[in-house]
Amino acid sequence: MINNKRSIKKRILESLLFSLILFVSCTKNELKVGETSVIPLPVELTTSSEGYFVISEKTTVSVTNKEQLNIVTNFFKKFEKVAGFTPEIGIEKAKANIVFSVDATLEDEAYELVVEENTIAVKSGSGAGFFYAMQSLGQLLPVSFYSEKVQPNTDWGIPIVTIKDKPAFKWRGYMLDVSRHFFDKEQIKDVIDFMAEVKLNRFHWHLSDDNGWRIEIKQYPKLTEVGAWRVDYNAKDENTSNWWGRPRQKEGEKATYGGFYTQEDIKEIVAYAKEKYIEIIPEIDMPGHSLAAVASYPEISCSEGPFYVGTGGVVRNNTYCPGKESTFEFIENVLGEVMDLFPFEYMHIGGDECNKEAWAVDLDCQKRMKEENLSDLHELQSYFIKRVEKIVNAHNKNMIGWDEILEGGLAPNATVMSWRGEKGGIAAARHGNDVIMTPSKYCYLDLKQGDDDLEPNLGYAYSFLKDTYNYKIISDSLTTEQGKHVLGIQGNLWTESITNWSQLTYMTFPRLYAVAENGWTAQEAKDWNGFTERLLTQMKRLEEKGERFATSAYNVRINHQGHKAGFIDISLKTEVDGLDIYYTLDGSEPSLNSIKYEKPFVIKNTTTIKATSFKKDEQIGNISEKKFPIHKAVGAEVVFHSPLIKEKKATYGLVDLNYAKLNRGDRKWNEFLSDLDVDLVFKEPKEISSVEITSLRFTNSSVYVPEYIEVYGSVDGVSFTKLAEVKQLEKSHIQGRNKVKTIINFDKTVLKSIKIKAKSVNPIPTGHRREGGSSRILIDELVVF
Numbered sequence: 001m002i003n004n005k006r007s008i009k010k011r012i013l014e015s016l017l018f019s020l021i022l023f024v025s026c027t028k029n030e031l032k033v034g035e036t037s038v039i040p041l042p043v044e045l046t047t048s049s050e051g052y053f054v055i056s057e058k059t060t061v062s063v064t065n066k067e068q069l070n071i072v073t074n075f076f077k078k079f080e081k082v083a084g085f086t087p088e089i090g091i092e093k094a095k096a097n098i099v100f101s102v103d104a105t106l107e108d109e110a111y112e113l114v115v116e117e118n119t120i121a122v123k124s125g126s127g128a129g130f131f132y133a134m135q136s137l138g139q140l141l142p143v144s145f146y147s148e149k150v151q152p153n154t155d156w157g158i159p160i161v162t163i164k165d166k167p168a169f170k171w172r173g174y175m176l177d178v179s180r181h182f183f184d185k186e187q188i189k190d191v192i193d194f195m196a197e198v199k200l201n202r203f204h205w206h207l208s209d210d211n212g213w214r215i216e217i218k219q220y221p222k223l224t225e226v227g228a229w230r231v232d233y234n235a236k237d238e239n240t241s242n243w244w245g246r247p248r249q250k251e252g253e254k255a256t257y258g259g260f261y262t263q264e265d266i267k268e269i270v271a272y273a274k275e276k277y278i279e280i281i282p283e284i285d286m287p288g289h290s291l292a293a294v295a296s297y298p299e300i301s302c303s304e305g306p307f308y309v310g311t312g313g314v315v316r317n318n319t320y321c322p323g324k325e326s327t328f329e330f331i332e333n334v335l336g337e338v339m340d341l342f343p344f345e346y347m348h349i350g351g352d353e354c355n356k357e358a359w360a361v362d363l364d365c366q367k368r369m370k371e372e373n374l375s376d377l378h379e380l381q382s383y384f385i386k387r388v389e390k391i392v393n394a395h396n397k398n399m400i401g402w403d404e405i406l407e408g409g410l411a412p413n414a415t416v417m418s419w420r421g422e423k424g425g426i427a428a429a430r431h432g433n434d435v436i437m438t439p440s441k442y443c444y445l446d447l448k449q450g451d452d453d454l455e456p457n458l459g460y461a462y463s464f465l466k467d468t469y470n471y472k473i474i475s476d477s478l479t480t481e482q483g484k485h486v487l488g489i490q491g492n493l494w495t496e497s498i499t500n501w502s503q504l505t506y507m508t509f510p511r512l513y514a515v516a517e518n519g520w521t522a523q524e525a526k527d528w529n530g531f532t533e534r535l536l537t538q539m540k541r542l543e544e545k546g547e548r549f550a551t552s553a554y555n556v557r558i559n560h561q562g563h564k565a566g567f568i569d570i571s572l573k574t575e576v577d578g579l580d581i582y583y584t585l586d587g588s589e590p591s592l593n594s595i596k597y598e599k600p601f602v603i604k605n606t607t608t609i610k611a612t613s614f615k616k617d618e619q620i621g622n623i624s625e626k627k628f629p630i631h632k633a634v635g636a637e638v639v640f641h642s643p644l645i646k647e648k649k650a651t652y653g654l655v656d657l658n659y660a661k662l663n664r665g666d667r668k669w670n671e672f673l674s675d676l677d678v679d680l681v682f683k684e685p686k687e688i689s690s691v692e693i694t695s696l697r698f699t700n701s702s703v704y705v706p707e708y709i710e711v712y713g714s715v716d717g718v719s720f721t722k723l724a725e726v727k728q729l730e731k732s733h734i735q736g737r738n739k740v741k742t743i744i745n746f747d748k749t750v751l752k753s754i755k756i757k758a759k760s761v762n763p764i765p766t767g768h769r770r771e772g773g774s775s776r777i778l779i780d781e782l783v784v785f
Contacts, residue, residue, distance in 0.1 A: 032142035033157030037537035039198060039513050040520035041530070042136065042165040051117045052157035053097075055079070055141075059087035062096035067127045072100070074275065075134045079141075084150050098122070100130060109201075110166035113137065115158050128277040132199050136163055139197075143537060147544040169473065171436050171488030172519035173202035173281075174512060176504075179209035179292070180243075180312075181495035182228075182259040183504070189272050190501075194508075196276035198516035203273060204281045204348065204490060207261075207338075210291035210310035210318050214260045215282070215341075219333050220297065224260040227292035230309040232257035234499050235736075238456035243496040244700035245735020246312035247767055255309060266341045281400065282342050284335065285350030287384050291318035300327045302362035312496070313769065314700075319354055322384040323364025332391050339395045346415065347392045351385055351401035382408030389414055400436070403428070417490070419444075426475050429485040438490040442471035445511050446494040450552030450575075452662040454624050457738055458497040458507060465553040466575050469514040469531055472523060491515035502548045509542060509549035510535055532576045536620070554621035556581055556611035560628060562657025564635040568628050571600040574613050579620060583611035592617060606630050630657060632688055633680050633754075633784035641677035644670055645776070655680060660780035662739050664698045669778040676706065676758035676777050680784065681717060682751070688713075689748040691756060692741065692783035699735040699768065704775040706758035707732045711744050713751040720755050723747075732761050735768060756782060 033052045036045060061076075063069050072089050080086040087098070103123040106112070111129035113136055114121040120137070124130045140158045144151055174195050176183070183191070188205075195203060207214045213227030231253050233246040249255065261269070273280050286293075294300060294317070295307040303317035310318070320327050339347055356377040359365040365380060374380050385401060389411040392399040400415045403424025410416070415434040418425025425435040440447065440463065447463035448455050468491075474483040491512050498504055513535060517526065532553065542549045553575040561569045572581050581597035582590045587608045597611070606629045613621040633655045644653070653670055660668035695705045708727045712720035724746040731740065761775040 029153045029155045031155045031157055032144060034139070034141045034143070034145070034159060035537050036140065036159055036161055037534035038136055038139045038163070039531070039534055039538055040517035041525060041527075041534070042163045043522070043525070044162070044164040046162045047160060048162075049117075049160045051160045053115050053117055053120055053160070055083070055087065055156040055158065057085045057087070059098065060093055060096040061087050061089040061098040061100075062093035063089065063091055063100040064102055065091065068100050068130050070275065071127065071131050071134060075138070078138075079145065079156075082145055082147050082149065082151050083154065083156060084152050107166050109170075111136075111163075112165070113161075113163040115140065115161050117160065120158070128201070131196075131277050132165070133163075135197055135199055136165070139537075139541075143540040143544050145544075146541040148546065167199065167520045168522045169486075169488030169519045171202055171490065172200045172516060173204055173436065173438075173488070173490030174200050174508075174515070175204035175206060175283075175438075175490055175492040177206040177209070177492075177494045178214050179206055179212040179285075179495075181498050181500075182212060182214060183501070184259065185261065185265045185269060187501060188269055192269070192273050192276055192278055194512075195278060198513060199520055200512075200516055201278055202281060202488075202490065203278050204283060204492075206283045206285070206494075208284050208292060209289045210315050211312065212258050212260075212309065213292040213296065215266065215284075215338065216260060216262045217334050217337050218263070219337065220330070222296040223293060223334075225296070226255075227296040227309060228260040229255040229258040231255050231311050233311045235497075238458060238503070239738060240736055241457045241460075241497060241738060242734075242736035243312045244314065244737070244769065248315075249308035249311055251306070258309075263337075263341060270342060279344040279346075280342055281344065281346045281348050282338050283348035283350055283400075284338055285352075286331065286388065287320040287322060287381065288318060288352065288354030289350055290320055291315050293320070294318060297330065300324070300330050302358040302365060316355060317358055319356070319358060320384070321362060321364060322359070322380055323362055323366070323368040328387060328391075331388060335388075335391055336395065339392070339397055345398055346400050347395070347397045348400040348417075349385070349388050349392070351381075351405040352403075352419070354381055354404065356381065376408070378408035380408070382411075385414070386411045398434075415487070419492070422475055425486070426477060429478055429482045433485065435486050436488060436490055437471075437473050437486060438492055439471075442468050443489065443491050443515065444494070445491050445507050445515075446497060449507075449511060449550055450555055451557050451624070452666075453626065453739075454555060454557075455550075455552065456503070456506065457662065458503060460497075460737070463511070464575060465511055465514055466528060468511050469518065469526070469528055471518060473518060474523075489515060489519045505542075505547045506550050509547070510538065510553070511550075513538055529577055536615070551621050554579065554613050556583070556613055556621060556624040558609055558611060558624055558626045560626075560657075560659070562659070564656045566630060566634045566657075567602050567604045568630065568657050569600055569602055570609065570628075572597045572611055574621065576613075576620075579613040579615055581611055581613050583609060585609060589623060603628060604630065628657070628659065629692070629781075629783050629785075631655075631783045631785055632686050633682070633782060636683070636753075637681040639679040639681060641679070642672055642675055645673050654678065654779070654782045655784075656781075658781065659694070660696070660778075662696075662737070664696065664701060664703065664778070668780050669696060670780065672760070672777040672779075674760045674762060674774060674776070676756065676760070676779070678782075679753055679755050680782060681753040685715075685750050685752050686784075687748055687750045688754070688784050690743060690745045690785050691754070692743045692785075693756070693758070694739055694741045694780050694783075696778040696780075697734070697740055698737050698778070699775075700737070702764065702770050702773060702775045703778050704761040704764070705732040705734075705740045706742075706777055707761055708759050709742055709744060710757045711746065712755035712757070713749055714753045714755070715751060717752045720753075723749065723754075733765055733768075754784070 106125040111124040111133040302321040416428035
């Protein structure tokens with residue numbers, strides 16, 4: 001009996017095992033095939049069939065040397081995370097499906113990639129070329145290749161395609177400022193990863209500034225003991241932009257925010273970047289932007305302390321002293337340690353925005369100018385830069401500086417980064433110096449990339465995706481020979497407004513794709529519409545990674561023009577061409593069943609507009625939303641008792657339904673030199689119970705929210721009685737950049753006119769930018785209900 005039971009159990013187990021094998025064998029893998037949406041756009045990309053190559057566990061890869069082996073192994077480590085397997089890889093492997101071969105006729109960084117149904121052939125003459133071929137192969141894989149989740153039972157299809165490719169420029173860069181916000185070692189590796197995916201090859205690492213010193217210098221330990229830390233006044237949300245209005249550190253306050261990289265960290269990151277064929281260019285900013293260094297070693301300054309690491313904003317007395325020999329000894333020792341850590345060609349020394357006021361009165365500086373026969377402070381800065389260049393050149397490296405190093409005379413071998421437009425870069429190229437073009441309008445990724453009121457309150461000014469993409473790197477004003485001095489392009493992310501990784505990726509993507517394509521793809525081959533089509537696939541890859549990114553170029557911009565007659569013209573548009581816009585006027589979420597936008601329209605009642613964009617019935621943009629109040633004071637006569645700074649042509653400028661954006665240059669703002677005092681006279685008596693005022697806070701430019709607002713009413717238009725007031729002294733003294741809405745409620749009252757008075761912040765408080773000066777009030781509309 002016992003044997004029979006065992007026999008039955010055995011038969012049951014065998015049956016279950018057979019069923020499991022049968023189930024597994026009958027389970028068909030899901031086929032996922034990638035797209036040919038490669039960014040940056042290759043020189044040649046041709047498809048001749050709808051077939052595909054499938055990477056499976058049986059796939060084998062043959063390479064010719066250890067360098068290629070390392071490239072392929074690293075690539076398939078990433079593949080293994082999502083596929084659960086990796087192909088067999090070997091040197092000179094027979095009958096392989098993916099074959100690497102060296103073609104010495106191809107230029108440096110160039111490659112050829114031929115995908116057929118049964119084979120993939122990769123050719124290049126350089127390690128960088130093979131690496132870039134694999135980056136293109138990664139983009140040909142399904143977007144889920146970029147996921148962090150394992151996806152079993154998947155066939156990984158690569159479309160049949162032939163790519164022949166090489167870069168247009170040798171310098172394709174990304175700069176990250178880690179002084180204003182510190183990103184740790186692993187995050188820097190993540191930066192290097194996303195650079196590599198779009199074939200960028202220069203990481204410009206901004207390691208020091210007024211707000212933090214980020215690299216260990218063994219001869220000067222205070223640079224990290226003191227200089228790496230500041231008092232934490234960071235904005236805690238994305239509505240507050242307070243960089244240019246943070247309090248300065250006071251005596252006794254604890255500096256807790258910051259961090260730094262040890263020299264071992266630097267070596268590890270440099271080695272990691274080299275595997276991705278990325279060179280790292282360190283920047284130690286001087287002679288200005290050096291408060292963190294000065295706070296650590298005050299003897300290198302021209303001014304008297306005490307010095308503290310800058311909490312934000314614009315600071316003074318933040319320069320090295322060019323009159324002291326000890327300053328140059330300090331610089332030589334610091335740069336010596338830095339350059340020893342970075343085995344690349346360049347050293348960046350900043351040189352921008354140098355505040356020279358301390359030099360003008362410093363005895364050592366005056367003595368230096370006399371001894372060197374220097375006619376002004378610009379020439380003193382040039383003297384400083386040229387001496388630093390000699391230090392850099394002595395280490396067999398070339399110096400890079402921002403375009404201010406042109407002032408007073410350019411150092412003979414210096415490379416110029418042109419950021420204040422193109423003028424500096426053009427001048428340097430004509431002079432025979434090498435140039436990297438990075439003008440702020442096109443290349444500053446910290447600037448706003450969409451509608452002020454629909455974007456996070458990060459950055460200032462604008463750098464739109466279309467402008468970045470269409471920027472022509474070599475100016476038509478340069479000759480062919482002069483144009484050869486233009487090495488390429490760089491996107492820069494300054495971190496004044498950035499406090500976390502999510503904000504970094506939001507401001508970086510998708511504009512970095514535009515920078516990458518501009519640096520890799522020849523000018524005549526670029527195509528904005530094709531780029532934005534391919535970009536949709538890249539955005540799906542970012543979603544797979546779980547990264548935050550901006551859809552600003554695809555979002556609907558809601559523009560308006562108010563009229564005193566009581567209606568508003570509305571127009572909708574997107575930066576990207578060819579999208580369908582759908583909108584609602586009742587507060588509901590827009591969909592394909594909503595109103596399709598065909599032409600501008602008019603609203604005559606208070607309305608909340610919501611709109612979004614679609615492409616081929618798929619929602620592409622976020623939902624844009626704006627509320628437009630149409631109120632009871634529209635078209636009322638405005639009597640100004642305090643004049644506008646810039647007189648409006650009409651007397652109804654405050655009640656014409658024109659609502660300003662978070663932009664000091666928006667002409668819809670009404671600007672008052674000091675206090676506000678205006679009357680609104682209605683055509684006929686009206687019952688009212690509230691006044692709503694939106695003020696602009698832009699304290700770096702002396703624009704403050706009023707300290708208090710009073711509302712008076714008049715039945716006869718002659719005598720007035722106070723209806724209500726709002727005191728907001730504390731709110732008015734907050735520094736930063738944002739819009740502030742104040743609502744004043746009172747009992748319903750029938751009135752012929754109302755008077756609105758607002759007290760400006762005068763004088764500007766101590767500790768503020770431009771303390772002791774006068775502030776202004778900017779308001780857009782006096783909304784009355």
